[in-house]
Amino acid sequence: QKPVDVIIQLSPGASKYAGWALGAGMVKIAAAQSSVRVALNLDHATTLEQVKQALDNNFTAVLFDGSSLPIEENMRLTRQVVGMCHAQGVPVEAELGKIPKIEDYFSADEIAHLRNLTAPEAVRIIRDKAGKQVEALMAKPEDVERFVSETGCDFLAAAFGSIHGIWADIWPIRVDRLVAIQERTRLPLVSHGSSGILMTPEDARKKGIALAPGEGTLLDAIQTGGVTKVNVATILSISFIEGFVDAYNAKPSEKDFRKLGGPAREKVKEKTKEYMRLFAGKIS
Known part of the structure; x- marks a missing residue:
């Protein structure tokens, strides 16, 4: 129950649902009544207009997600976002590589079926259907230095094998890729899709999930020293x-x-x- 500073995130979808002013306003009112510091972060903005809305409503941080774009376009737009945000003292998180969604590989019915399986069986099926593409989408260490230098971003959400939307902490991530990325930048790194990541090596053992060479858990990612922000939704x-x-x-x-x-x-x-x-x- 000890006070802990927190980051509250609103996505463009949540802001559209509640309204930008109302969504941000609820967080700011709650923050004003709290004894801890609260940051309000725009999560996964994909357009400059969304970033402008966040700045107009006094968000204190922005994640711009250009990961679905070619890297040159991602860098160009991220650089624009950094210019907009830094002018108002707002830090920017950028995304390199692509973190896919579980829905990219499975239908709603298939996901419902997977949720009823044992953890090892669900992981085996996800590996078979999605594993190779998830690996191909990970951030390339050789792109990191140029991306950071050319965009001027403050935090880097570099893909290292997680998947958005997995319903339980069962999925291993590639700690070897994370370490290789860390060797190319001193920026704080961010873990996305963290709800689905195995929490600890002990959890992996208890759930019967074997870790392949280079794989690890969320605890491993944090203990490398590079991951300083973890998104859980x-x-x-x-x-x-x-x-x-x-x-x-x-x-x-x-x-x-x-x-x-x-x-x-x-x-x-x-x-x-x-x-x-x-x-x-x-x-x-």
Whole structure:
């Protein structure tokens, strides 16, 4: 329960859903009432207009994601974003390589099936269908120095084998690629798609997931010293949904959704604390 500084992220999708001013406003009001420092980060902006909206609404950091573009175009647009943001004292995170989504490889029905399998079986199927492409999409160490130099970004989200949207911490990442990237830059590195990454070597052992040479866990990535920001979203969303459903199933006569939201928030809180303990190196 000790106070810990936090980064709250709003994506363009969330900002469109709630409205840019309302979404940012809720975070800023909560931050003003808190005893900890709160950063408001725009997550995965893909257009200059989205960046402008974030700056107009006093976001304190921006991630520009040009990873779907050719590297030259990615660098050109990222450089523009850096110019816009640095003029207002706002740091920029940029993305190199591409971190795919699990939906790029599996349909909704297939994902539902995978979620019902044991962790080793699900990992085997994901490896067979997606593994080679995920590896091909990882950031190339030889691109790192030029990308950082030409864009002037402050943080680098370099792809090292994670996948967005995996529903549980079962997927190994390529620590060998992460280390090779670290050797090319002193910038703080960022882990994306972290909900799906195995948390610790002990978790891998307990779940029966064998790590191939060069693979590792989220703890390994943090302990290399390069990863200083870890994005966690999917598992928190799933925790909320599960908490809400459990509360409804326990009391199906309830008509006040706020009373169902309480247990859902508690489940998110406990999962968040679990990750915070991991980030602080306090693992059992």
